Amino acid sequence: MTDLLEALLRGLGTGSVYALLALAFVIIYKATRVISFAQPAMMLTGAVATSYIAPAIGFVLFTGLSFFISVALAALATAALALVVERLAIRPMVGKEVFVVAIITIGIDIAIRVVANGFIGLGARPIGFPWGLDRVELLGLQVQIRHLVMMGTVAVVVALLFLFFQKTRYGLAMRAAAFDQEAAMTQGVSVGGVFAMSWAMAGALAAIAGSLLATGAGVDRQLWLVALAALPAIILGGLDSLEGAVVGGLAVGVVEALVGTYQREYAPWLGDNVALVSPYVLMLLVLLAKPYGIFGTPEVRRV
Amino acid sequence: MRGRPAFYESYSQELALFNTRPKQVGVGVLVVIAVLMPFVLQDALLRTLAIAFVFAIGALGLNIVTGLAGQVSLGHAFFLGVGAYTAAAISGDPEGRTIGFGIQEMWVWLPAAGIVAAICGVIVAPLATRLRGLYLAIVTLGLVFIGEHVFREWSDLTGGAGVGRTAAEPVLFGFNFSESSASFSRDQQLYLLMFVLMLVFALAARNIARSRVGRAFSAIRDRDMAAEMMSIDLPRTKTLAFAISSFYAGCAGALLYTISGFFDPASFNLLLSVQFIAMVLIGGAGTVGGVIAGALFISLLPTLTRELPAYVPMISSQVTQTPNVFQVEQILYGLLIVVFLLFEPRGLFGIWVRLRTYWKSWPFSY
Numbered sequence: 312m313t314d315l316l317e318a319l320l321r322g323l324g325t326g327s328v329y330a331l332l333a334l335a336f337v338i339i340y341k342a343t344r345v346i347s348f349a350q351p352a353m354m355l356t357g358a359v360a361t362s363y364i365a366p367a368i369g370f371v372l373f374t375g376l377s378f379f380i381s382v383a384l385a386a387l388a389t390a391a392l393a394l395v396v397e398r399l400a401i402r403p404m405v406g407k408e409v410f411v412v413a414i415i416t417i418g419i420d421i422a423i424r425v426v427a428n429g430f431i432g433l434g435a436r437p438i439g440f441p442w443g444l445d446r447v448e449l450l451g452l453q454v455q456i457r458h459l460v461m462m463g464t465v466a467v468v469v470a471l472l473f474l475f476f477q478k479t480r481y482g483l484a485m486r487a488a489a490f491d492q493e494a495a496m497t498q499g500v501s502v503g504g505v506f507a508m509s510w511a512m513a514g515a516l517a518a519i520a521g522s523l524l525a526t527g528a529g530v531d532r533q534l535w536l537v538a539l540a541a542l543p544a545i546i547l548g549g550l551d552s553l554e555g556a557v558v559g560g561l562a563v564g565v566v567e568a569l570v571g572t573y574q575r576e577y578a579p580w581l582g583d584n585v586a587l588v589s590p591y592v593l594m595l596l597v598l599l600a601k602p603y604g605i606f607g608t609p610e611v612r613r614v
Numbered sequence: 615m616r617g618r619p620a621f622y623e624s625y626s627q628e629l630a631l632f633n634t635r636p637k638q639v640g641v642g643v644l645v646v647i648a649v650l651m652p653f654v655l656q657d658a659l660l661r662t663l664a665i666a667f668v669f670a671i672g673a674l675g676l677n678i679v680t681g682l683a684g685q686v687s688l689g690h691a692f693f694l695g696v697g698a699y700t701a702a703a704i705s706g707d708p709e710g711r712t713i714g715f716g717i718q719e720m721w722v723w724l725p726a727a728g729i730v731a732a733i734c735g736v737i738v739a740p741l742a743t744r745l746r747g748l749y750l751a752i753v754t755l756g757l758v759f760i761g762e763h764v765f766r767e768w769s770d771l772t773g774g775a776g777v778g779r780t781a782a783e784p785v786l787f788g789f790n791f792s793e794s795s796a797s798f799s800r801d802q803q804l805y806l807l808m809f810v811l812m813l814v815f816a817l818a819a820r821n822i823a824r825s826r827v828g829r830a831f832s833a834i835r836d837r838d839m840a841a842e843m844m845s846i847d848l849p850r851t852k853t854l855a856f857a858i859s860s861f862y863a864g865c866a867g868a869l870l871y872t873i874s875g876f877f878d879p880a881s882f883n884l885l886l887s888v889q890f891i892a893m894v895l896i897g898g899a900g901t902v903g904g905v906i907a908g909a910l911f912i913s914l915l916p917t918l919t920r921e922l923p924a925y926v927p928m929i930s931s932q933v934t935q936t937p938n939v940f941q942v943e944q945i946l947y948g949l950l951i952v953v954f955l956l957f958e959p960r961g962l963f964g965i966w967v968r969l970r971t972y973w974k975s976w977p978f979s980y
Contacts, residue, residue: 346748400952410686411955413748414895417888418951425944542752550749582767591756595741598753602744
């Protein structure tokens with residue numbers, strides 16, 4: 312029972328980060344109808360930026376706070392990078408086939424990632440997270456502090472996002488543009504501005520997610536693969552649903568943690584590291600039943 | 615019609631394999647040049663070209679499903695892997711460390727690799743035919759990850775991660791292409807073998823595109839609902855597109871590693887799939903000549919960037935220093951995809967069409 316609960320908590324911890332990554336994908340998708348495969352690069356850039364900023368300001372402030380400040384600064388930097396990318400490579404392609412744009416983002420991803428890798432160096436780079444892999448005892452369960460930090464940070468970010476979309480005029484503009492671009496345009500919404508904002512927000516979210524993920528073992532060259540684990544999450548939830556992204560992300564995290572805990576005991580013939588591919592298997596299973604995910608809008612085709 | 619090559623009197627004329635005389639002559643000249651290459655170029659470059667031809671076979675396969683039928687697949691690397699392991703297992707040493715049946719003849723293992731990959735394609739197809747657009751891209755991406763896991767863990771077949779196994783031997787009727795003979799070196803033989811195979815596969819691809827099935831693929835790409843109205847069975851046709859494409863991928867996978875002789879389960883990753891997508895898009899989706907040009911271009915790119923340190927002193931050829939050749943190669947690779955698609959979405963083939971129109975309509979620019 313303790314094992315199960317601890318696995319669930321671990322899963323919810325990483326799952327909340329997946330939810331953040333999935334939100335980034337969904338925000339871009341809703342605004343531009345394109346899946347940005349450049350998100351892994353944005354995530355890596357954010358994590359690398361944090362690992363450089365944190366030591367620089369760490370000695371001024373007390374433990375913990377400096378980490379969160381550097382994550383926020385890294386998120387801003389990554390958002391700026393995303394803005395540049397959007398303006399140079401994505402805006403000229405408005406109205407072109409979505410698949411071509413998706414492949415462009417793959418090209419961007421490859422190029423940015425090489426540069427970010429150059430800053431990591433050969434081994435893993437510590438990110439300046441004060442607690443590392445330390446655990447605390449919570450209601451008789453052993454929990455890693457970093458998982459609690461993940462859940463807390465993500466809860467705050469998601470709440471802020473919700474307020475932004477519901478209460479501000481920019482959030483309203485983004486919702487309007489996602490619903491119907493032409494109608495939004497006639498009401499004076501700058502659709503180009505919405506595209507730019509969606510990329511910047513997605514970049515910032517990816518940077519936060521990357522920094523949180525790297526709290527354990529530091530930033531290494533394999534970190535970007537984790538961002539792709541958010542793809543099953545958005546497919547599970549449905550490409551165009553923000554709630555779906557959160558639910559899908561948590562589900563993927565929990566399934567991964569459960570498989571990681573119990574697979575060796577019950578199905579050893581599957582080999583090592585099955586947990587890493589379990590999100591994709593889960594995705595295939597869900598799609599067999601529901602082709603547009605759990606919360607996604609089925610495509611209505613007019614003859 | 616003399617002097618009016620674009621004037622067709624019948625559909626069969628327009629659908630002919632080479633519908634104009636210049637095409638016929640042009641392809642003939644290119645083939646002759648390619649056959650003469652082994653006597654001019656050095657072995658290292660010939661080997662790169664041989665690999666490029668195999669990549670072209672794989673890219674032609676992806677072109678059938680993505681370029682013709684319009685179904686985006688990021689899972690090509692998986693089918694390549696299936697083909698490579700099938701071929702290696704059939705021709706492998708029965709006494710060896712990994713599974714092997716000892717049938718070395720290429721006419722056995724090459725079609726077998728294609729067929730096993732095609733069967734995998736058909737198994738995946740029911741999922742794929744229900745999904746459209748980017749959903750399909752993500753699902754096929756999942757396939758690559760699952761495949762990578764299986765290849766890594768099934769070490770009886772694949773040798774395991776970081777170890778790998780020997781690839782199939784290209785033996786045809788007792789003649790081993792990977793052993794130098796009296797008159798040709800190993801690389802010259804492999805170059806010629808791969809070139810001929812690529813020609814066969816390219817002709818087949820062109821003929822598929824011309825046939826009833828191929829035109830059904832294009833109809834689905836252009837408007838699936840209209841195609842359905844014209845009594846094209848969507849699930850069946852899409853499944854067929856996946857099967858043919860996977861057959862090509864399987865054959866390409868089987869051939870690819872005969873050149874290096876050895877391969878590792880980590881080869882069949884997302885980057886390989888992206889490479890194939892890049893070949894198709896940079897070459898020109900839906901065209902045979904363009905895709906082959908794209909495959910040659912992408913495969914020769916590393917050879918070109920290796921020359922860079924000689925001209926740009928900032929770039930080092932050591933892996934340990936930071937702006938090194940390999941990083942530049944990767945960045946160039948990423949940026950090329952971006953720049954190409956931004957400025958010429960129809961790829962190399964689009965550039966060719968523009969040039970051709972310019973000369974045909976000269977001195978009028980419209």
